[in-house]
Amino acid sequence: MIKNGAEYLEDMKRLRPSVYMMGRKVENYQDDPRFKSSFNLVAMNHDMCFIDDYKELAVAHEPLVDQEVRRFTHKLQRTREDAVLKAKLTRKVSRHHICGWCMSNSMCILWALTYDIDRKYGTEYHQRFKAFAEFLMKNDYDCFWAMMNPKGDRSLKLHEQKQGSPGVRIVKKDKKGIVVRGAKVSNSYATCSLYTFAVPCTALTEGEKDFAVAFAVPSDEKGVHFIVRPAPNRDSSDPGHDMENPIGSKIGIVEGTVIFDDVFVPWERVFMCGEWDLAQELPFFFSNIHRRSKCACLAGHTDLVCGAASLVADVNGTGRISHIREKITRLMIEAETAYGCALGAAMEGSMHPSGIYIPDTAIANAGATYIKKLTGDQIQLLHDIAGGIICTMPVEADYRNPVTKEWMDSYLFGNAKYTAEERLRALYLAQEIGSSKFTGYFIGWGVNAAGSPAACEIFVRNHYDLKTSVKVAKEWAKIGKEKK
C-alpha cells in the first residue's frame, strides 16, 4: 500500500538515529526545523501518488509484490516503457520539485548486480535482495543510497592509502553476519529514510576485496552515525522568508556523511561480500540507469531556469527583445536535448538477464555530459536576462517594513501587467536560483550528482560505436579493403 506524506512522517517518528549537525548532536531531529524542508520533499514524493496531475506516472504496478508502488522509489524497470515513463516522471517532478529521489534506480542496480554475482559464484544474494525489496515495497519504506566513498588520494587504490582506510570495508565475518567499518560521503536525504543501502562506488582490484561489500541496515543501527549539513535554504520555520526563498522555504535536501563504526549486518541483509571482480558492474549499471535519469532531471532543472528567465524578462518588459528571446530559446533547446537523450537512452536499451531493462550507455552518458557542462552557463544566462538587480535588490525584510515597502512599491515596478510586489516575487525567485546559497548547490548538483562530467565522458568513449564511424570514413577515403 502506498503511504501518503503524513504516513511517511509518522513512520519516521520511530527512527532514533545518531545525528550530528553544526557542531552538536541533534536529539529528536524530526522536530528540528533544519530538517523540515527535506522531510517535506520526501513527503511530497509520497503525496504525488495521490494527486491527479501526477498519479498516472507516479504510481505503477510492481509484479514482485503484485501491488501498486511509487515508481520513483520501488518500481523495478522491467521494460522499455518503464524506462520511458521514468524519464517523463523525472523531468516533470524535477522541473517542479527539484528532485524526485529516484531510489528505484538503486533497486534496479542491486537487482541486476546480485543476479550476476549469484550466477558466477553460486551465492544467494539475489534471493536475499528480492526479500528485502519486497519488504520495502510492501511497507512503502524509503531507503537512501550510500555509494560514494571518501576515496582519499584519488591516485591511489583504497588499500594503498597512506593516511588510513577510506570507504566502507568488511572487518569481520562470522556465522551470523559481517561487521563493516568506514564512511560514505555525499549522501542525499541521509536521515530521511528508515533504511540505508551501502554499495561500492568504483571498480575494485583484488587488493580491495574487503571494500567489495553491499548491504542494508536500519538507519538507527548501532554504530551508524550521520554528520549532516542543512539544506541550503533559509530557516524554513521563518514564514517571513517565503517570498525571498520560495523554493528553499519549502523543499531542500540535507546531505550526510555516514560513519559505519563497526556495524553488524546480518547475512540476510548482505548483498555482496568480497566479490571484488563484479564491483565494476555497479558503476556500469549506475551509468546507464541513473544517468538516463540525470538527463531528465537536468532537463527539468533547465525548465525551471528557463521559466524563471522568461518570467523575469516579462516583468522587466524585455520579453520581446531579440537577444533575450534568443537566450531563452537556448535554454529551451538545452532542456529538450537533454530530455531527448533520456528518452533515446530509454528507447535504445536492452534487457539484462535478471529482467531489468538497461538504458543505452552511450546515449545516457552523452546526454548527461552535455547538460552537466551547461549548468553554470545557464545561471550566467539567468543573470544576463534578469539584470544586476537579482544581486543587489533590497531583501524581503525591507519589503515587510512599511516605510521601505512604500518606496520599493513606488520605484521598483516593471511591466504594468504586474504589481511591484509581483515583479519582486519573480526577481526573488531568479535570485534564489541564480544568486543565493542555493545556487552553488544547484550547480554542484548538476555537475557532480550521478558522477562527474569526466566520468560520463569515459562511458561515451568506451561505448560509442567508433569502429563503424571509422569504417565509413575509410570507405569514403578509399583506404584499406572497404572501397566504395
Ligand SMILES: Cc1cc2nc3c(=O)[nH]c(=O)nc-3n(C[C@H](O)[C@H](O)[C@H](O)COP(=O)(O)OP(=O)(O)OC[C@H]3O[C@@H](n4cnc5c(N)ncnc54)[C@H](O)[C@@H]3O)c2cc1C
Ligand atoms: C548534490 C549532490 C548529491 C549527491 N548525492 C549522492 C547520493 O545520494 N549518494 C551518493 O553515493 N553520492 C552522491 N553524490 C556524490 C556524487 O556521485 C559524486 O560527487 C560524483 O560522483 C563525483 O565524485 P567525487 O565528489 O568524489 O569527486 P572526485 O572524485 O573528487 O572528482 C573531482 C574531479 O576529479 C576527477 N577525478 C577523480 N578521480 C579521478 C581519477 N582516478 N581519474 C580521473 N579523474 C579523476 C573527476 O572526474 C572530477 O573531475 C552527490 C553529489 C552531489 C553534488
